[in-house]
Amino acid sequence: MNTGYIIKSITALDDDLGKINRYTRRNLSADGVYTFSVILCDNEIDRDYERFCVDSLNSLAKLFIGKTGIFDHNPKGQNQTARIYDTEVLVDKLKRTSLNEEYTYLKAKAYMVKSDKNADLILEIDGGIKKEVSVGCSVSSIKCSVCAADAKKGCKHQKGKVYEGTQCHHILEKPTDAYEWSFVAVPAQKNAGVTKSYENQDKEDSKLRDNDTLIKAFSVCDEEFTLTKAExxxxxxxxKCLEKTAELGFAYKQDLAKEVTRLSFLANDQLDTAVFASVASKMDIEELKAFKSAYEKKLSSFEDNVQLKGKDKTFTQATMNEFKI
Ligand SMILES: [Zn+2]
Known part of the structure; x- marks a missing residue:
């Protein structure tokens, strides 16, 4: 998951203070700063079926240095409480990702100036309450794991869906910027993942193209076609709705074909019943209706003749009722 977490508070050593003091107006002493380490992101597939490749983690390591941490992605100056002063990409040899790669993660060290304003936050971090963080960054390449196509342009695969036993996910490559990292106020918040470069997504959803427009567009498009999730x-x-209607239509057509076959037999058409049943199954509804009406006319004229001739009972009601498909 790309929502990272705070590992622990650390004691600022001289080396740390040297790095921290590059960002401060006055030199801070170990007593004046609160430092902690945090895992910002890793190479595991996250809740959005996306993952960073190891190269991306290395690039992000450089991009996140000096970036301030805020509460809940609210970039107001007053909320900027901690700053990253050191980062490193580490490999956990004992842990494998779901793709059976070495678990690789971006760890950062951050500091806060000890003050009344952030005393509560420091307590919350020490107490393990403020544990999760999420990161905001943009990447210039998003690759489909199935076909390696540029997922920004779109391909026929959908992330999260399984193709030949493999679940499609998107690989986030070539990070161009790291905007921020933030403390997630509610650790269990499901959607508090990485804010990636999807600024356009909501805008596209708001101008949702209706089904008719899309179907017309499909018929004229001669290359890949991208849909928004809502579309x-x-x-x-x-x-699904059309499938239901088609099911009902198909059942009606089958009943009609059976009825026409039955009438064909009764009308003594000299046709093999099995052959006629096969032909009827291939007719469309209009053709079946035409046959039905023709046979019904023929049969009603038979009945008239039977009534007139009396004894000539080629087709009695009994034989008619015997026939069932
Ligand atoms: Zn694809």
């Missing part, structure tokens, strides 16, 4: 969901429910 894909609307299209799915439309297809």
């Amino acid at each position: 894909a969901m609307a299209l799915c429910s439309h297809i």
Whole structure:
């Protein structure tokens, strides 16, 4: 998961103070700063079916140095409480990712100036209450794990879906900027993941294209076509609805074909019943209706003849009722 967490508070050593004091107006002493380490992100697939590659973690390590940590992605100066002064990419040899790669993570060290204003936050970090952090960054390449295509342009795979036993996810590559990292106020918050470069997503959803527009667009497009999540969901429910209607239509057509086959037999058409049943199954509803109406006319004229001739009972009611498919 790309929501990182605070590991522990650390004691600022001279080396740390040297790095910290690059960001401060006055030189701080070990007593004046509170330092802690934090895992910002890793190479595991996150809740959004996305992961950073190890190269991305290395780039982010450089980009996150000097970045301030805030509460809940609220970039107001007053909330900027901690700053990253050192980062490193580490490998946990004892842990494998779900893709069976070595678990690799970006660890950062951050400091806060001890003050009344952030005393509560320091207590919360020490007490393990403020544990989760999330990071905001942008990447210039997002790759589909199935076909390696640029997922920003779109491919036929959907992240989270399984293709031939492998779940599709997106690989975040070539980070271009690290905006911020923040303390997540509610650690259990499900969507508090990495804020990646998806600024356009909501805007696209607000100008949702309707199904008719999309279907028209499909018929004329000659290359890959990208749908927003909301559009894909609307299209799915439309297809489900059509499937239901088609099921009912198919059942009606089958009943009609059986009825026409039965009438063909009764009308003594000299046709093999099995052959006619096969032909009827291939007719469309209009053709079946035409046959039905023709046979019904023929049969009603038979009945008239039977009534007139009396004894000529080629087709009695009994034989008609015997026939069942
Ligand atoms: Zn793909």
